[in-house]
Amino acid sequence: MSIPPPPGPHQPEGHSPQPGPSPHQPGPCPQGPGPYPQDPYQQGPYPQDPYQHGPYQQGPYGQPYGQPPYSAWGQGYSPYNRPAPVNGLAISSLVLGILCCLPGVGLVLGLVALRQIKRRAERGRGLAIGGSVLSGLGLGLWVLMLATGGAGAFWEGVKEGARDDAVFTLSKGECVNAPGGSLRGETYDVDTVDCDGEHDAEVFASFDLPGGPYPGQEALDETAGDRCYGLQDGYAMDAWAVPDDVEVYYLVPTTESWSIGDRAVTCLFGNTVEGEPLTGSLRNDETVLDADQVAYLKAAHVLNAALDTAPDTEYVEDDLPGHRAWARRVSAALDEQAGMLRGHDWPAGASGPVAALADDLDKARAQWSKAAGSGDVDTFYEHYEKGYDLLDPKRSVTARKALGLATTPPSAADGGSGTGGGPGGTGMEV
Incomplete structure (x- = not known):
């Protein structure tokens, strides 16, 4: 917004100004060609001042009477046509009252605004009253919530909403x-x-x-x-x-x-x-498998859990006691697994293959037990390798096929026998 220029100097006393052209209509065209514009107030045939450069001279008294000092587009400046300003505290009070976030502050601002409006003759009394009323209601609501524990529940709801987002x-x-x-x-x-x-x-x-x-x-x-x-x-x-x-x-x-x-x-x-x-889904648990499949897999998990507890050392000679303890855990798991397989009532087509698998587990258990009692690294490796071969996943394919389970061993189960290095981390799946 631009402010119009100040009024020009007072006109000479007693002079009656001539009416000029309307500020919203074009004025008359210049009178004829010539090197200098004509003075509209010059009387008689006297020549025009050769040093005048236009109808508006510079300086306060070089103006021809009746002409405005500037070519203004808007209304002239008047210090008495401004409306009274709106009190800022009244606006703030109304905003806080609507939002109900700081009702105490909104109420105080509204009361202060009413005093300022009366003293300064400002506008915004309605805004201040509205803000004070809304803030007072909000303050009462907050007091009620604090007294009844509702504020805590409200805050928990806010946090829950933020967490959900x-x-x-x-x-x-x-x-x-x-x-x-x-x-x-x-x-x-x-x-x-x-x-x-x-x-x-x-x-x-x-x-x-x-x-x-x-x-x-x-x-x-x-x-x-x-x-x-x-x-x-x-x-x-x-x-x-x-x-x-x-x-x-x-x-x-x-x-x-x-x-x-x-x-x-x-x-x-x-x-x-x-x-x-x-x-497709990879889910295969008790919600999608039958009871026989679940019984077989639970028995297999007993052995797999024991195999996963192998020591982290790369070579047996780095931790022979740890590997012997691991072999004891595997031997106990094999005994438990064989017992679980023999204790279940299998379907006719699966009972034979499952019984054969249990026999292999017994043989493997004997070798792992000897590895657990070995007195040196060479003896450990001797029995470990025999027991490892008896746990070849391919030995369980027939029983799995009879039970309708997957028959392709994971690639991680096709590792070597561990000769020359530690057997830890085989993670075999049977």
Whole structure:
């Protein structure tokens, strides 16, 4: 907005100004050609002043009478045509009263605004009254909520709403697509899709972390990795049915989501090749398997859990006592597994193959037991290798086929006998 120029100097006393052209209509055209414009007030045939450069001279008294000092587009300046200003505190009071966020402040501002409006002759009395009334009602509501405990419930609802907006929750058995197909880095949203079609990942488990300060990304990764790898067997009981290109992934809280109460860890199956989708569900647990299949897989898990406890040392000679203790655990698991297989009432077509498998487990148990009692590294390797060969996954294919389970061993189960190195970490699946 531009302000019009101030009024010109007073006209000489007693002079009656001549009416000029209307400010909204064009004036008359100049009178004829010539080197100098004509003076509209010059009387008689006297020549025009050769030093005059136009109808508006510079200086307060060089103006011809009747002409405005500037060519203004708007109305002339007058200090008396401004309306009274609106009181700012009245506006603030009304805003706070509507928002009901600081009702006490809004009420005080409204009362102060009413005093200022009366003293300064300002506008905004209605705004101040409205703000004071709304703020007073809001203040009364806050007092009531504090007295009845409603404020705490309201705040919890606010935090819950913020958590729902910032943290997405996934349920066991859901299949999802990640932004860009990537299962690495940070993500703020995923799309739930049908597991029968292509998808990036499938949720197989979830758990909550304890409260406290944010533990850091490295600690979260370690906890999530250990727990998720241990929980996968509960969802995909038959590891042979999980493709070799499927790996375990997980979602953990970020620093931001942790600050609003996110403690959830989600475990997922995804393809080892980024961008390659999965098709169909990998779920094979008690909800989709029959009782005979579940009984066989539970017995197999007893041995697999013991095999996974092998020492971390690369060579037996680096920790012979640790490997002997491991061999004792494997021997006990083999005894338990054989007992579980023999104690179940199998269908006619599966009873023979399962009984043969139990006999192989007994033979393997004897070798692992001798390895556990070995006095030197060479003796350990001798019995370990014999017991390892008797646990060849191919020996269980016939029983699996009879029970309708997967019959192709995972590639991780096709490792060597461990000669020349430590046997730890074989992770065999039977």
